[in-house]
Amino acid sequence: MLIAFDFDGTLSDSEMTVLLGGEQGVADEMADITERAMNDELSYAESLRSRAELLRGLSEREAERAFGRVALRPGAAAVIDALRDAGHTVAVLTGGFERGVARALDDAGTDVDAVVANRLPTRDGTLTGDVEGPLIEGTKDETLAALADEVGVGMADTVAVGDGANDLPMLEVAGLAVGYEPKPAVEPHCDVVVEAMAELRELLEERGVL
Numbered sequence: 325m326l327i328a329f330d331f332d333g334t335l336s337d338s339e340m341t342v343l344l345g346g347e348q349g350v351a352d353e354m355a356d357i358t359e360r361a362m363n364d365e366l367s368y369a370e371s372l373r374s375r376a377e378l379l380r381g382l383s384e385r386e387a388e389r390a391f392g393r394v395a396l397r398p399g400a401a402a403v404i405d406a407l408r409d410a411g412h413t414v415a416v417l418t419g420g421f422e423r424g425v426a427r428a429l430d431d432a433g434t435d436v437d438a439v440v441a442n443r444l445p446t447r448d449g450t451l452t453g454d455v456e457g458p459l460i461e462g463t464k465d466e467t468l469a470a471l472a473d474e475v476g477v478g479m480a481d482t483v484a485v486g487d488g489a490n491d492l493p494m495l496e497v498a499g500l501a502v503g504y505e506p507k508p509a510v511e512p513h514c515d516v517v518v519e520a521m522a523e524l525r526e527l528l529e530e531r532g533v534l
């Protein structure tokens with residue numbers, strides 16, 4: 325099977341743009357834009373571009389410091405490892421950034437089969453205020469379908485786990501749609517909702533995935 329996880333708010337309990345915003349002194353503004361986007365009050369691409377713009381001029385060193393604070397939730401690495409040990413493919417599909425995902429997986433001593441994420445380009449050692457990558461305009465349903473095709477599993481054998489409005493497309497097409505502490509706009513579209521990694525693990529066991 326193919327199991328696709330969102331990152332911020334799902335595998336991790338922080339939001340990367342908010343951690344980066346903390347280094348730039350704009351954490352509150354960042355949290356406000358993020359919250360509106362995750363509740364589907366604002367287009368995701370628009371929100372991500374505004375958040376990247378707020379980070380213009382942040383040094384690479386400060387960005388790395390923020391990425392170093394990105395962490396997996398307790399129990400997340402064990403769920404990922406159990407899924408991979410069971411022979412499943414695990415992917416992270418996030419509008420967040422490659423560096424933060426890589427640092428968090430590494431710190432937790434785990435890894436996944438695929439990370440589809442965005443990047444914050446730099447010039448002369450500082451962030452340009454732009455954002456680039458496959459999950460700005462692109463949506464997670466297309467990414468999930470492409471990965472399923474690559475791995476050779478049908479969509480019925482996919483599981484999507486997410487919390488925010490940008491997860492709705494993948495939750496709608498996945499064989500099993502799991503909301504992890506989902507936002508109010510997201511919850512009605514989930515087959516099942518979990519509030520903790522232990523609960524997610526139980527669910528995967530009940531469904532015969534683990």
Ligand SMILES: [Mg+2]
Binds near residue numbers: 330331488
């Ligand atoms: Mg999220």
